[in-house]
Amino acid sequence: MNRGYTTPVTSITEKDFDTLVQLALEEDLPIGDITTDTLFSKEETCIASLVAKEEGILCGLAVIPCLIQKTKTDVTWTNFLEDGALLNKGTVIGELKGSLVGILKMERILLNFIQYLSGIATNANRVVKQFPNLLILDTRKTLPGYRKLAKYAVYTGGGANHRLNLSEMAMLKDNHISKAGSIQTAVQMVRDKNPGKKIELEIDGLDQLNDAIFAKPDIILLDNFSDLDTEKAIQILKEKAPGIRIECSGGITPEKLNFLSKFDGIGVSMGYLTHTVKFLDISLDIK
Known part of the structure; x- marks a missing residue:
């Protein structure tokens, strides 16, 4: 992993x-x-x-x-x-x-x-240690100036690093998609202008999932999905797009981690790693 x-x-x-x-x-x-x-x-x-x-x-x-x-x-x-x-x-x-x-x-x-x-x-x-089958990711919720040190500390503890900064990889959210007009257009625009850079696409509902899969980003982020919708989305992604990485975020609690741990290998981003220390x-x- x-x-x-x-x-x-x-x-x-x-x-x-x-x-x-x-x-x-x-x-x-x-x-x-x-x-x-x-x-x-x-x-x-x-x-x-x-x-x-x-x-x-x-x-x-x-x-x-x-x-x-x-x-x-x-x-x-x-x-x-x-x-x-x-x-x-x-x-x-x-x-x-x-x-x-x-x-x-x-x-x-x-x-x-x-x-x-x-x-x-x-x-x-x-x-x-509690959830070894998940990719536990940090976020950019760090003290100004301490970003690299904080992410190094997460890695030292066995966690994983999300993007270090806005220049490392693209992350498309609802406001970006609205500006571009569609998920497909937003992903394609970033891909054309930034060849070789990874693209993560955040979606907040199952109704966006098919469009997200069609756009073929490197990572699809399921933001604030319910447990039921999370399970449905992961099942669809693993069947239709096994090459796209899956990430979950949004108010991740220990209870939510218990639920997510039944899905091997997915990423879970947690601001908690660095902003509640x-x-x-x-x-x-x-x-």
């Missing part, structure tokens, strides 16, 4: 979060840390362990060296695990050594990135 409609986000590099790290430092340290700068000297050193306080999936470690470099302090980082590792309560993820002042100043920013991305990875992993409980224990 391919875990993505286009190229999945299987890794992140400094260019994906460099600006975010810089903004975080400017936000948190506009003129320094008055508490730390008052109470500690620049000569003091420490060891700080990054420790999981609950079970989950680790994600976001690549941000740490970038953060250290931008703070320009004498601190080194050693990771004991890699992204995607299963964390248990008490698992030591890695260790910072060096300037106590430097570590205290980067502590909250470091934790914000790691806790947030690990929270998304854990959220995705929980759903994927709890930070994973991870702390920096300073010695």
Whole structure:
């Protein structure tokens, strides 16, 4: 099962979060840390362990060296695990050594990135483990600037990536179809102007299904279909158009996933993976 409609986000590099790290430092340290700068000297050193306080999936470690470099302090980082590792309560993820002042100043920013991305990875992993026969897809419902990081976290947790952005693939909705005049015309116009790009077509009723099949998009999205109509549509698609991928979306609940899991291999897109996320409980224990 391919875990993505286009190229999945299987890794992140400094260019994906460099600006975010810089903004975080400017936000948190506009003129320094008055508490730390008052109470500690620049000569003091420490060891700080990054420790999981609950079970989950680790994600976001690549941000740490970038953060250290931008703070320009004498601190080194050693990771004991890699992204995607299963964390248990008490698992030591890695260790910072060096300037106590430097570590205290980067502590909250470091934790914000790691806790947030690990929270998304854990959220995705929980759903994927419960419904392994479905392609659990993310959406573009992400915080501005965090899109690639959030999708990387979903992938790290075992989920799949929908399109990264509006440039990667086309997604035709009712307003696009209305402008074109018909489903067939809309699909053909996009195909003619964007050869090689995948086309997804969203429909919101069974009455559109035959036209959708005739237009031959790469993916047909069943949006807010009832259980009964979903079952009918999937049966028709598998019989008449086995080459077209099927996706379901719209207010997907655990109950809906239970129902959809009887259809092997279909995609289910869930904004819940990234927009309803709890930070994973991870702390920096300073010695």
